[in-house]
Amino acid sequence: MNQPTKLLLAALIMATPLAHSATAAPAKKAETAAAAAPAYKPTSAKINRAQFDALLAKPSELLIIDLRRPDEVSSIGGFPVYLSIQADDLEKSLDFIPKDRTIVTVSNHAGRSGKSADLLAAKGFKVAGYLGAQYYEEEGGKLTKIAKPAPKPKAAAKK
Secondary structure: OOHHHHHHHHHHHHHHHHHHHHHHHHHHHHHHHHHHOOOOOOOOOEOOHHHHHHHHOOHHHEEEEEOOOHHHHHHHOEOOOOEEOOHHHOHHHHHHOOOOOEEEEEEOOOHHHHHHHHHHHHOOOOEEEEEEHHHHHHOOOOOEOOOOOOOOOOOOOOO
16 A cells, blocks of 8 residues: 555544544434433323223224334234324324214323324314223233234246
């Protein structure tokens, strides 16, 4: 290697830790700020198993909006009938949600469902409250487990 190439290579090697620390500092600041920010406290009611079971007794008046991903529903379990809308898509889907039914929003531990219940209530929907599916199950409620379908066998290659 010639002298200018060696100098350039040495400069790059020495600059790498500096470049890394410059990008790592803002990430650490963001983590610290997120940890210091207070957790969201929903204003809607968090409902328990007994309250939810009472609402389930009138299925024609109830709409369950499950905000979990399909893989969460299949691995943890869900309810026999629900409207599946991802939490990030809820506001874009308001036109598809009936306003004549009482709504319960569901997520795993009630974090997403609490925020979503507040959003729906603010938009004029009848919201009974929000629920964590895993808390419901811990209180003795039964979740419906849906088995994943087996993958389709691949067709044999034609010769």
